[in-house]
Amino acid sequence: MTGPRAPEVLFSEQGASWLWVLAGPAAGVAMALIQYSGGYGIQWVVPVLFLVLVSGFLAIQVKAARIHTSVELTTESLRQGTELIRTEEIVRIYPEASGSETPKWQYARALGELTGVPRGRTGIGVRLTNDRTAQAWARKHHQLRAALTNLVEERIPPEPAQ
Known part of the structure; x- marks a missing residue:
């Protein structure tokens, strides 16, 4: 007997x-090389401090990005x-924005808890049930x-062309 199957992942x-x-x-090595090239030898406190601070800060940023984006x-x-x-709940995908006029769906709220489409991502207009509009987003937006x-x-079925 097998448990419930996980749904197929179409995009990730x-x-x-x-x-x-x-x-x-890299920051720690760079600081050690700067100290060494200055002719003073290497005091390990500064390179280790750079290694810990930069790694720690970036680890927090990466973890947040992996959750929120x-x-x-x-x-x-x-x-x-x-x-x-x-x-x-998704009933329609709006066409890509083209031309000089901004489509109305680009003013809709972005899905997710962020206030807008995250930097480096492109919005995709989606029509939801109950006459709602939103923006899905992704880096590889064409694939999504x-x-x-x-x-x-x-x-x-797609709407007939008018």
Whole structure:
């Protein structure tokens, strides 16, 4: 007997990479080299302090980014940061913004707990049930748009062209 199956993941972004934390050891090595090139030898307090402070600060930033700017789309839900909506609530994907006029969906609230679309991400207009509009977002927005569009079109046939 097997337990309930996890829904298929259609799109996923982590939010940030832990590789950024390697800047801490790089800062420590840089400080040691600066001390050494100055002819005073290496006093280990300053390089170790730089290593700990830079690594610690960046670890906090990466952890926050992995919580608040991660994206996961499954057949059942869309998670943007810590906000989770059921895919059943998504009834339409708006076309990409083009031209000089800003589409109305770009003024809609961004999904997730942040006040807007996170930096480095691009918004995707989505129409939700109860006549609500919102912005999904991702770095690889074309891939998320394609996955969302396929998911919505499987449930709801596309609107006829007018």
